[in-house]
Each structure stands twice: as C-alpha cells, then as structure tokens.
Amino acid sequence: MHRVAVIGLGLIGGSLGLALRKAGWPVSGFSRRRETVSLAMALGAIDSGAQSPGEAAAGAEITVLATPIRAMPQVMVEIAPHLPPGAVVSDVASTKGQVMEWAQAHLPVGVSFIGGHPMAGRERQGLEAAGEGLFQGAVYCLVPSAAATLGAIELIKEMVELVGASPLLIEAREHDYLVAGISHLPLLLSLALTRAAAGDAAWPALGRLAATGFRDATRLASGSPEMGRDICLTNREAILSWLDRFSAGVAELRRMVAGGNEELAGVFAQAREIREQWLRAKGW
Ligand code: NAP
Secondary structure, rough: OOEEEEEEEOHHHHHHHHHHHHHHOOEEEEOHHHHHHHHHHHOOOOOEOOOHHHHHHHOOOOOEOOHHHHHHHHHHHHHHOOOOOOOOOOHHHOOOOOHHHHHHHHHOOOOOEEEEEEEEOOOOHHHHOOOOOOOOOOOOEEOOOOOOOHHHHHHHHHHHOOOEEEEEEEOOHHHHHHHHHHHHHHHHHHHHHHHHHHOOOHHHHHHHHOOOHHHHHOHHOOOHHHHHHHHHHOOOOHHHHHHHHHHHHHHHHHHHHHHOOOOOHHHHHHHHHHHHHHHHHHHH
16 A cells, blocks of 8 residues: 555546545545545545645655646646655656656656556546546556666556556657557547548538548547647657658558559458457457
8 A cells, every 4th residue: 555646636637546545545636726626535536635736745655647748847846845755756648758858857866757658548538537447457658767766666567557557668759659650640630530521611511411430530539629739749759750651641542542443442451450350459
C-alpha cells in the first residue's frame, strides 16, 4: 500500500483514483476547481482533498499528473519544492518527449520521474466519465527518466498492475512515433473526414444518410478539442511524418481509382486480412 497523489481529477485522473482506492491504496487529490475535488471525494476517487498541487504531493510517495498536457510544466514547478526526498513522479499525458523535457527542467534532483501513458480512454471528458475499470486490460506505457531508480520503476509498475493494466517500458521518442501512427493520425483523420463531409453544401443530406460506418470512422472527432490541440503541439515531428505517409497512400489510392485499376480488390483484401489478424490477436 502506497500513498498516491493525483493532480487533475478528470477522466484519467478520476479513473486512476477510483481504481487505486478500490485496491485499498490511499489517494489524495487536487484539481483546478474546488467542486471537482468535492465530487472526487463523494465518488470515492480520493480519500483526501488538497488545497494545492504542492500540498497533495507533499504527503505522497507517488504523484501522478493527470492534467491537460500543457498544464503540466506549471504543475511540476508548483510541486517541486514540496516533493519529499526520493519521491516518485509520473504523468498520464498522451505524448512523452516534451513531458520528459519538462520533468528534467522542473523537477529537483533526487526525484524519480517515470513518464506514463495508459492506452485507454473515452471521448467524454471530466470526472463524471471516469470509471474504476478504465485501465483493465490496457497497455500502459512507462518511460523512465535517466534519474529514475530501479525501485521507483518497480513501484510504478506495481501501481499500473494494480489498476489492471500491463506496463510496457518504452523510450519517449519511440513512444511518440508509434502512438502518432495508431492514435494521433486516426484522430486527425477522424477530424478531416468530419470536416470534409460537414464542409460540403449537401451536409444536411449527407448527415441524414450517414450510418454506422461514418459514425465509427469519425468517433475520435468527438474527443476533447483542447486535448487534440495539445497532442498536435507536443508531437509535431512524428505526426507530420505519419501525415506525409498517409497522404502518399491516399495519392496512390487516388491513382488506382482514377485508372479504374482492377487490382484495387487485392488492396482491399490485403487490408482486410491484416485487420482481421490484428483483431484476432487482440481477442476482439
Ligand atoms: P479531462 O477529463 O479534461 O481531465 C483533466 C482534468 O484536469 C480536468 O477535469 C480539470 O479539472 C483538471 N485540470 C485542468 N487544468 C488543471 C490544472 N492546471 N491543475 C489541476 N487540475 C487541472 O482530461 P483527460 O482525458 O482525463 O486527460 C488528462 C490527461 O490524460 C491528458 O494529459 C491526456 O493527454 C491524457 N490522456 C487522455 C486520454 C483520453 O482518452 N482522454 C487517454 C490517455 C491519456 P477541473 O474539473 O478541476 O477543472
């Protein structure tokens, strides 16, 4: 049992608090609005509320930052003077390179920072959308900083496993590249698809005709606009590289469609086979 402080009690922070409390770990919490802290107490996501990020972090062995990505450097500055010696700090941000740089710049020597990213989420935001089972079966990326001790890494792995997720140790650059391909690119494509259809004069008719295919392909466009922006601004290089690759793929498909190419069936068949195999491997 280890005392955890969660800063930012929204979908991810609230879900983490609920899962840790269910497992019997004590959790203190801080969030920007007082009402959110009160609601977190009422829902059982935390067992004590703090008046500041520093107060929450001061009494904790592990502090997890679960705010929007670009609020994190300021939170690090605020908790830095309050962290007990040997404290372990983590985060849940969807991008890792930038966060690792902020931690290096703002957290004191002697603190073990281990970046984190649970590969689980929802389109809805806020504490109301949180659930104790959100991390069950999810991969949870962990990016230890150079200063992180082995004991700290083991402690964060224990926390991740406690909430039902599988820890995956990974380097920040690799994380950001891989996640750009399977999460950030789909997010932007979902956005582009929505904009393409809604930008057409026939959108009212298109919207009436659109069924589950369009709904599924545009699901990610219903997520938090601020989170989408923060992801794009903190993982630019990797996202641009995937967008370029995707554009080349679209151009190739365009040539095949324009040329009436019979081999399109083979392209569809290959993609279907790859996706079916992947679904089977996932157990979905
Ligand atoms: P969220 O539901 O909007 O929760 C973030 C919470 O942080 C808000 O409820 C807000 O609480 C609080 N907050 C905002 N600024 C703050 C500050 N300066 N200090 C303290 N609290 C602050 O968002 P989320 O989906 O949980 O995302 C949180 C983090 O998880 C992000 O870094 C995101 O990249 C990452 N993430 C998200 C997902 C996903 O699918 N959503 C998946 C994996 C990782 P108040 O109510 O107090 O204003």
